[in-house]
Each structure stands twice: as C-alpha cells, then as structure tokens.
Amino acid sequence: MADLSQHLLGADFQSPVLLASGTCGYGEEYAGLIPLDQIGGLVTKAVSVEPRPGNPPHRVAETPGGMINAIGLQNVGLERFRAEKLPWLRKNLRSARVLINVVGHSAEDYGSVVSGLDEDDGFLGYEINVSCPNVKDGTFFGTDPSALSSLVAGLRSRTERPLVVKLTPNVPDIGLYARICEDAGADGLSAINTFPGMLVDVEARRPVIGNVSGGVSGPAIFPMGVYLTWRAAEAVSIPVIGIGGIRSGNDALQYILAGASLVQVGTALFVDPSAPVQVLEEIEEYMERHGIERLADLVGALTIPDRD
Amino acid sequence: MADLSQHLLGADFQSPVLLASGTCGYGEEYAGLIPLDQIGGLVTKAVSVEPRPGNPPHRVAETPGGMINAIGLQNVGLERFRAEKLPWLRKNLRSARVLINVVGHSAEDYGSVVSGLDEDDGFLGYEINVSCPNVKDGTFFGTDPSALSSLVAGLRSRTERPLVVKLTPNVPDIGLYARICEDAGADGLSAINTFPGMLVDVEARRPVIGNVSGGVSGPAIFPMGVYLTWRAAEAVSIPVIGIGGIRSGNDALQYILAGASLVQVGTALFVDPSAPVQVLEEIEEYMERHGIERLADLVGALTIPDRD
C-alpha cells in the first residue's frame, strides 16, 4: 500500500489533498457530500475581524476553462466564526487538518484575528491571505515586499501555530516574495491565489461581475500554478502547498513533482464534489503503478534538463 | 454599413483585427489561408539583431483551454528579415498595416533593430516586446520601471514611427507600467503578452516543455487580458491594443468596450485560420444589430457601476 501521508507544519496529514479556501465554506456545507475526515484537510473561507457583507451580484461567472469570482470575502467575522463555525470543525474533523484563512485591511486586523483564535482548539494553523484580488486593498500586502515582511513577522510574534502565507501570482518574481515570507518566520507557503480578470456583457455594455473584476480560478490557471509553485519551492526550504486548477491525480502530481508538499482543490469541487477523492485515488494508482512507497519521495522529484 | 475602420498611430486601419506576433510568422505563411490585405494588419514574429536559434522541443503543448509555448524567439535576425521578409510584406500588404515586433537583450539591441529598419518601407511602426517569458532576460524591461522608461525614451529618440510597447501581464499594477511608457513617449500599448506557465510529464518526471516553462496563451487567459486592457486603458490616453484569448466577435467586443482601440488574434489562428475574418464579421453584425455606425464609438464605452 502506497503511503500518502505527509508530515509537515508540525503535523501529520493523512493525505496530500486539501480543500481550498472559499470553495468549501466552513466545511459543514459539504459534510454530506465529501468524506471530509478522510481527506488531508481543509482551509476555511477567509475570516476577518468584523463580518464583511461582500460584493453585489453577479459574483461568479464562467470563463473559458475556468471561472471568475468576486465574493468580496463575505464572512461571518471573527466572533461568529468562533461561536458558530469552529465548534463544528472541532467536533467533526478529527483526522483532517484545518487551516484558517485570515484576511484584514491592516496588519492590526490580521493580528486581531490570529490573537483572537489562537487559544481555541479545532484547527492546526493559519493561512494568511495577502492575495485576494476582490477587495480594494486585498493584494497590497502580497505585492509590497516590506509590508509583507513586517506583516508576517508581526504575526509570527503572536502565535506558535503554523503560519502559511498564501502568495499572489501577480508579481514578476514569486521567489522574492517566497523568501521574504520564509525570512520573516513563515512555516509554509500556499501558491497560488486567483488572477484578476474581467468579463463584459456586450449587450448591456456593463461588466458581468458586480464588482467589475474578480479572481480567475479553475483549469485555465493550471499551468501558471504549476510554474509558480515550482519557482516558489525552488526559492525556499519551507514547504509549499500547490493550488490552481487541480481536477485530477495527474494535475496534483504535476504540482507535487514541481515541489508541492500538499495540494488544494478549489473550483473543481463545484464541478464535481467527489473531485478530492478522485484526485487521491488517482495519485495512489500512480504510486502503485510506479512502485513508489512514500509520497514524500515524489515532492520536487522533477528532472530539469541542463540549460545554458 | 457599419464603419469598422479606426484611425490611430497616425494611420488608418481598415479593420480593428490584427494578427498577433509570433502566431502569423512574417505573413507569407498564411497568405493562402487568410485574406491578409483585408484585415487590419499583422505584427511580425519578434526580430532581434542577431538570428536566434530558439529553444529545444517540445516548444508547444496544450493546456486547459489554451496552450503553452516556448519558442525562444527563434527568428532570422535583422539582416535576413530586411532582405527576405520585409520585401514580401511591402509587396503584398498594401491596405493592411504592419507592426514589427522588436526584441533584444539590451537597450542597445533594441535600438539597433529600430535604427536598422527605420529607413525601410513596408511597415507602419514597431511593437516593442518587453514581455517575453521564454528567454532568460525577456521580461526584465517589462517589469523594471526605470529600465522600461529609459528603453522607451531611447527608442523614441531613434524613430518618428509609431512605437507601441507590449506590456507584460505579470505585474501587480499594469497601470503604472502603462503610464511609464506613455510618459517616455510611446504612441500606443499592447496588452497582453503570455503568462509564464509549466506542465510536467508525470510519467517521465520531466517538464513537457524543452525550456522547462513557457508562455500561456489562448482562451484560458481571456478574462485576464480584458481586465489588464481595461486597467491600462484607464491609466493612459494613448491607444491600447487588446490581446489574449480572442476567438469571436463577442470576445473582441469585450476588449473594445473595456478600452481597446484594436485587437489582435493569436492562438485562435491555430485552431481555425479563418478566426480573424469570423471575428470581424461578428463585430459587424453586432454593430448593425445595435445601430452603431462607427466602431470608435464603442471603444471604452463600458458603464462601470458606482462603487464605494
């Protein structure tokens, strides 16, 4: 039997497949459809200090091979998350790992969420979202080197739990930002969040999306995600979680070979909620066919041809 | 009859649809398949001072809803371009406008190509490629504000012909780079070039692309292209040429409403060489249905809802 478990962020992940932030709510909604406690884990919808109302519709639309979303980080806020959502996760996810996606307008906001949650049980650590294209200041921290560095260092001083920083794809050199996070004390990185995109309703001569633009996800961004994961993983020695357009075991393996220790499945859930289980089975089948005993042996196991 | 012509860059374009650089060679190859002299024009494959051998295969591969290419700017070089390619364009394209895509390792390289061509006939102006992800230093000029500014200013002093700068999508704020080009004397902008991407052959555990990574084009990048064109057009008052994933009149109209004065069709040519003609016919049909007499009235004619 192939061993699909991974040890990282100070914890055991029974499988390398997690559900991506914003695509699985707070877990509960998919409970009847996905055997949540058999997968690697999930990342919650972003949590901010105050509840956020979110953007006007349309909030989602289809694009070629993908989708665009501009939810605007609608969420229940820190207090209701602690009171209503975390208890469910604590009770129902015993083997699957939970990361809480954190977002804020200011470093202080991020800090308040982390400090406000840190004493609670029911989750492993944080995924710091510095890369949301759907709120006005959403990618500021993700694209400004010094703001990013002090944000991560500040959060590091507030928690002993694993801190994973979710990188934006929207920079000339993702390796630079990866190193900044590592140097500031991050335990891991997630790559990538969505690409800013826009659609126009030519009949109405208006943007399709209520917020004008939104984030593009799904298979369309798959090759970009693999590339950026490879570049981030090359740049640092902390683990990288690969995200973007994954819908099959082959897709996940491409990320893993490029250097991802874990992967997240997002948009594919909407197309078929059994996607994470299928991805897992296909990875297992590959490992058995190739006689690979431990998944860890595949991480970054890519032969790069000599280049001049 | 709807008037599809556009006047910009000091010239009349009989139609807003051009062929994108690198996807139509030097025109000749498509001559039997596309009525070249009836379309708006074409942008040549990049021309560098010296011939470039290009990258090892595979150079192209399919991605979900798109493709990845890493040609490595293989081209015949300035001298053979002048001797063998330009004469054909001069002779055969009388109504269609020709832009020459220019690339170099250094500002001096770019300057040599522009100076070397400037006295010749048979083309309108230059599209300066500062955004190729497939050569090592290809995006340096496109992502470094001061290098970009002095590159464009330097070229400006060498030619009176229209200078169009082709922007890279790979930056946090494309508006910044758009303004830099405008301030340095560019006459227009092209948005966008490809996104860096990568595929892995999981059986061989090697990159699919000989050059490891390449540029992603095609419908997959369509919503990103519309967004970046909108952002660039908002930032400047020089015209913007919209590029990325266009394969229908509706696609082209989305770019035009977002602010593009012209559009380029690239990858779609490979799927169907009649794509540019189809795009044109569909734009015409739309204009007639909506009683729009001049295409210029549609450029940027998007209603953006109030946002706080």
Next chain:
Amino acid sequence: MLGTGLRDVAAPFLPRPFSIGAREDDGRLGFLVRVFGAGTRRLSAVKPGDELLVLGPLGRPFTLLDEQSAVCLAGGVGLAPFLFVGAEARRAGREVRIVYGERSGDRVFDPKLIRRITGIDPDIRTEDGSLGRAGLVIDDLDLGDRPQLLACGPDRMLRACADLALRHGLPLQVSVEEHMGCGVGTCQGCVVLSAGGEWIKSCTEGPVFDAGELAWRT
C-alpha cells in the same frame, strides 16, 4: 445542478442550476432545458446513455399553502418547476392553475405534454398573440378565489408579479435566478438582496422566496 463532469473542461465548465421538471415513479428525473448559451448547448448535445452529474435536489422549493388555490405564473422556461409543482399537486389532489407566457407561439412548450405531466390545461399567453391569449401572464387574471401566487421567469416579470400581489394582497412566492458556483452554500456566489438589506444565498435559502423576503430594487 447538472454538468458533464470534470473531464469535459470546455467553455461550459461549471454545472448550471436547473429545476426538476418531472419525477417518474421509477425514479427517473426530467429536466426542461431551453438552449440559451454555451452551458445549455452542451447539455442539449447529451445523448441517451451519456452520464451527467446531478447534484440535488437543492434549496427551498415552492410550497402549496393549505386551504388556498394556487396560480402558477410561468415566464418562458420558468415553466419548468411548475411541471413538477403541477404533477405533485395532482398526486396530492390539489387544484392548481398554470398561466404560461412566451414571446411568441413558436417558443411555447407543447401544451399536450404539459397536460400529460401535470393534468392541467395551461392558460397560454404570447406577447405577439401568435398562440393563446395575447399579452403577459399577469394580464386579465381571475383572482376571484384569492389564490396564492407562484412565479418563475425573468426578472422584470417577477417584479410585475410582485406589484400584482401587493395590489391584491395575495401571498407570492418567486423563484429567483442568479449565477451559481457550488449550489450548496459554500461559495457565496449566488446572493440576492434581502428586504433587510443583506446578501442572502439563493442556492440554500432560495431559490424560492416569499416576495416579502426580498428587496425589490427599482
């Protein structure tokens, strides 16, 4: 939700929401799909034996009130849920009317089929008068028995129905249409504005709402 699955990543990539149009005793489900754009074009190319991914039933359905007759106001393919409502009403021995409007006669779904599925003879209206009565579903309605109203159709029709219900003081349920991502309440993609000014999810809290629950922007 209906889709063609992960492997078929085409332009129609996301599943689309559909009303259950019919439920046979042997468990088969029927959908009434009008070809509109890429998603429905793809679905209409499905052949017998092909596999579809079906996620459902989801969300809140129309509910018939006790001791009150019901009038279903169907605009275009908004007819779909009323095929189901009609058939269920017949099973329950309840009386329901269907008023069904289209732009023109060539778009009208076969009235004989409506009758076969629901036992109801629809009252057909077309805007151009080419079939049934000329006009809209809200024109010349007999509301003498103060029925409950159920409406499904384009936005501007729902507005007109809300006006009508308000004027006559009749209860109205509407089925709203918004782009959906997940269909199960995780993505927050499908929101509509509530009367209280909040964005609420139409996939789980709707798609059927009491008219009074929603903000009727003008």
Next chain:
Amino acid sequence: MLGTGLRDVAAPFLPRPFSIGAREDDGRLGFLVRVFGAGTRRLSAVKPGDELLVLGPLGRPFTLLDEQSAVCLAGGVGLAPFLFVGAEARRAGREVRIVYGERSGDRVFDPKLIRRITGIDPDIRTEDGSLGRAGLVIDDLDLGDRPQLLACGPDRMLRACADLALRHGLPLQVSVEEHMGCGVGTCQGCVVLSAGGEWIKSCTEGPVFDAGELAWRT
C-alpha cells in the same frame, strides 16, 4: 490537421496533426485515429454529419523513388500514412511492401481492411507474438532487392530503422512526430534537430525527412 473548431474550447483545443490514410475517388478523405489522449478522444466522439476543421494536405510526404522497390515500416498507428502510400503505389502500378508492428495482437488494425485499401497483404509483427510474427518490424527483413525504406512510428523505432538503413546502405525516409501549433510554418513550434545542428520545422520541411537530414541524438 484536424480539429473541432473555435467554439469547442475544451481540453482538446489545438488541432492535432494526422496523416491522410485514404483518399476516395469521390474526394472523401480517411483518417486512421488511435485514441491516445484528450485530442484523439475528442475526435473519436465525432459522429457522421458533424463538422471537422481540416487544414491540409500540409508538408512533405513520403516519396517513392523510381526504379527501386519500397518497404514501409509501420509502428503502431504509424501505419496510417502507408495506407495512403500503398493505395497511391497501386494506382501507379508500383510494388510496395508493408511491415506493420504492434505491441500485441489486439491492437492490430484489421489486415483485411489494409488489403482492401492498398491491395497489399501486410507482414504483421507483434512484440508478444500474439498475432503475425513475434518481434519488431526491423527483425528478419528480406532486403535482398535493396529496397528504399520508409518508416513511421515511435522515436525508438525510427532510431532502429536509421541503424538498419545505415548498416545496409539503404535510403531511408522517416516521418517524425513533434507537437504542432499552426501546422503551416508560422509558430516555429514543431522543430526537430537537423544534421547540421539547426532547429528545422517538421510541419513544412517535414514531417517526412531523409534520415540523413536529421541529427540522431542518442
């Protein structure tokens, strides 16, 4: 090149190169397509009456030399061009042999159909010996009449053919396989390494090359 057109943007998005397998007198073309990945799966789902986009014929074909017999070495679906070559040879009254190898018998294209199209009885080889002779297409060939060799198949088979041709001093044409973008020489996507160390386009300068034109990397 065959594709399903602009509107069908699925995973199989780019057209794929195919050999013309047959040309009927009424102008119809035949293609031999082996389902391998997404592109061929999509093509195999095409039904009679569906439209395909065909761009071709493109590039340089196999050419029969005057005054010399010819042996076609076909590996797997590399058989396709030799159906065409065989039929044309018959029309021209030329004698051609086809040696056709597959991994196992269940993969072998119907020999009766090969005969019907080309008039030639193929000499069939399978690696596992389950049909025809056990072994590879280059094993135990009768080269007594010093024929020209034509080869189409996987890379390692072409290499073996190049060795064979060199050993016997026979002229060899090979059809190479590289990913293609445009098929007409514009994109520079389809290059192979020439004997002179340059990248040359297989879509226009090939796909058929004299073995001596290419660099046979080891």
